Amino acid sequence: MSKIKILTFAINILPLKIYNSINSFSNKRKTVITIGTFDGVHLGHQKVLSKLKISASEKNAESILLTFFPHPRMVLQQDLDIKLLNTIEEKKNLISKFGVDNLIIHPFDLDFSRLTAEEFVKNILVDQLNICKIIIGYDHRFGRNRTATITDLIAFGEEYNFDVEQITAKEIDEISISSTKIRNALLEGDIETANNFLGNPYSIDGIIVEGKKIGRTLNFPTANIKVSESYKLIPKNGAYIVSIEISDKEYFGMMNIGTNPTVSEGEQSIEVHIFDFNETIYGKNVKVNLLERIRDEKKYDSLDDLKEQLILDKKTSIEKIIKYQ
Template identity: 35%
Template sequence: MRLIRGLYNISSAFSGCVATIGNFDGVHLGHQAILQQLKKQGEQHQLSTVVMMFEPQPREFFAPDQAPARLANMSEKLQDLASFGIDYVLCLPFNQKLRSMSADQFIQTILIDGLQIRHLIVGDDFRFGCDRTGDYQLLQSVGEQAGFSVEDTKTFELDGERVSSTRVRECLTANDLAAANKLLGRPYRMSGRIGYGRQLGRTIGVPTANVILQRNKLPMTVVYAVKAIEITVAACNESQALDRDGNIIAWQGIANIGVKPTVAGTPEPSLEVHIFDIDENLYGKRLSIEFCQKIREEQKFNGLDELKTAIGNDMKVARDFFS
């Protein structure tokens, strides 16, 4: 899969495509149904498949303080999309110019002139253009004259309820991990490169790996039992690292996701992972952290001694869970 940033970077060799447009935050079951249909249409038309998205997401542009936490950062999203065999991701900067573009201009400039669209898949509630004036009916009308077809996907439901990124986020906030995983169709995870933190964990005998999150908000603040899996990323494609015997490199541990109120108390989100029974330098490596079982809420303690005691209890709970 290839990432294209900006319409001007589309190659002249890029001729015709089937495409879909959306945020694809979390790539949940509803998104997966769209991606599977996109892949099917690409094979039928013998054309490249394109997922178009915006950065920042529109809600982050219009009201950054009120925008919800992302389920996945850009890197995680690209890795999930690549796993479905998508050919291209077109990421357009959502700025004042794009925000002011009329629906007709959007169709002509981006879909027709830019992508040379042949088939477009959109959600049944898709809106676009300045003041959200563009809709499925407009796309159909223009498409009939311009030579591209449009397909709307019906709402994807699970247990009688619409699957959405909002629902996944609500489940995580409520610490209903099982429900979130069901909507995602896989365990919820976060990934990032291990960087240098303040190394306070070492002073209390509990060294932690500081996972660089690349996100401004978190969907949850909690202590979890986790699996940490070493991964490698080439371009947009993620793969699990293997040892010399061909086994996946993975560990068990505990993770605090939040703002570290006892030792930091800043709004900057962090993911600190203590990995059990490991004697290895992880700095610079990339880990995927799979959340397995809630242990407790993140809380502020009266000093490092209380924190050390709590972490000891967390470790016992996690080891019991994994045993």
Template identity: 35%
Template sequence: MEVVRGIRSLPLAEEPSVATVGFFDGVHLGHQAVLRTVVRRAVERGVRSVAITFDRHPREVLSPGSEPRLLTTVERKAELIAASGIDVLVVLTFDRDFSLITAEDFVREVLVRGVHAVHAAMGANFTFGFKARGTMRTLPGLATPLGLGVETVELVELGERIVSSTSIRDALSSGDLEWPLAALGRRFVLDGEVVTGHGRGRGLGYPTANLRTWPRLLLPGQGIYAGVATHGARRYRAAIDCGTNPTFGVEPLHVESFLLDFDGDLPGEPLSIEFWSRLRDEIRYDSVDELVSAIEADVARTRRLIPDGAIP
């Protein structure tokens, strides 16, 4: 998949396309349905498939301070979109100037002139243009005179519950991994870089990898989890603490993981944490010995939940 960044990179090379637009945070089942439709329609027409997304959540510009924490980095989002078969991903900067583009100009300048779209498939709740005045009801009236076909992809429901990035964020924030697994179609993954911590884990016999994440990313609800850590091509079972280390005093919410059967140093290295199961709440212990006993139990339970051979 080709990745193109910035509105100055438009127009693309003169070749017709089937296109879609969205923030696609998490690339959940609803997003996947839209992307599959775009790829299918592009194949039917013998043209390329294009997805247009943004480098930040629109509310970061439109209503600063109200924007949600995100499920995916731009890089992870690109990987997931590529897996759907999209040919070209356009990543636009959502800034104040972009937010002022009218719905009419968005269709004409971005979709038709920018990516040469002959057909557009959008989710049913798609909005666009200044003050989100463009909707799937108004899009056909703007697109048809320009020779652009329009298709609405209905929202995906699981058990009468609509799949959405918001519902996934809410579930993760409460420590629920079941809904994200169902709605994403895969386990939630947190990407980051290992940084040097206080070294307490090593002193307790359980050295941990402290993860520094993109500040815009959502962290799961406070607690202890079992999961899998990926470092390069290697994957390790991991006991994961998403918390504040209350036994040693309150610290900012962060993620640190004890990688089972790993011996090495990781600071400065990229690491991805895949959350499989929530084990328990994070609590304050009266002594270090009590904490060590709890960690031992967490590690043992992680081994049981993720047995040898369970990691693909």
């Protein structure tokens, strides 16, 4: 595995309970809650989750991460082109590593967006989720048209008897991380910055499908990865050093993201040549961890020239892989 590790707690972590709606959550215990999209579950998010877990333990309460899908921008701004760092399944897997008790993924729609701030606090946080504390960013806005501020939330806390802990501007500035910065880094091919902000390698989950099998003719067979969710952000085209997880085993390899311009330029594809591997894996679900970017995609004059480049890429990758083992 990469030496970039996800921050986890040195305590026994119980299985994460996942709910697909606020209405499906039922619990008589008090809860400590945080709210947000948590796209990427980056180091800033991890700091919030650490606060959430510690605070819930101090209050003998259960912790809840309340998030939404689709992304509010998809609904309110009809921004169907937005690309996210995590699919829902990837987010579930990441959140499960941080000792949070409950993950609620509530469907975000126009009706939900029209709730007033007080309706959201009284009907959902207090009556449905049994809140005793909320941990939230200093600039958090909520309610219809996002008009309510942290000041309003503190007032509601006093009225309905729950605490409000702000994540201060200073704390956020110290981390200086955002999902937007990570998205931009990936789109620019800056995988090092993205991974440093995430605290772990950026990953792509998908299923192995049949390709054109051109790699085999070059002695570089590839596993073609199909990503089912169109909103998943795919990094800049090019060659990458990767690890790939297949059936609970991890292998190293090199991946190309691009349109295969040397052969016959077509749709974007994601292909991984797995080192020291010779199994048929069509139909398998896999996870690809992007460790390092080698170069841009390039059109070569011939397949022989492409093969020479692949040989060089493999040599480069194997030399660099030692630092990720």
